[in-house]
Amino acid sequence: MLVMVLIAAAVVNLVGIRMAGSIEGWHQWMRAHAGWFLAWRLLLYTVTVYGWLWMRRRLHAREPDGGARQRLLRVEIAAVLAVVALEVSRFM
Incomplete structure (x- = not known):
């Protein structure tokens, strides 16, 4: 179960970085929310x-x-x- 949660967290971060365009964009989005x-x-x-x-x-x-x-x-x-x-x- 722990491995599945870690994989889900990694996937969410990777998708977020891709949608935001960069790691910095992802950090800005997270700070804004x-x-x-x-x-x-x-x-x-x-x-x-x-x-x-x-x-x-x-x-x-x-x-x-x-x-x-x-x-x-x-x-x-x-x-x-x-x-x-x-x-x-x-x-x-």
């Missing part, structure tokens, strides 16, 4: 958080012990740090 990309990412994050909360409630109902809560907390912290690192890296 950065607001839409931000909206898309925020939508994806919102849907992911909603799904995570739904899954979390189900897990807590099924496994009320403290071990599941600790594991979830570690995963949640790691996920938030990963998203923050990805978003901050865009500005560096």
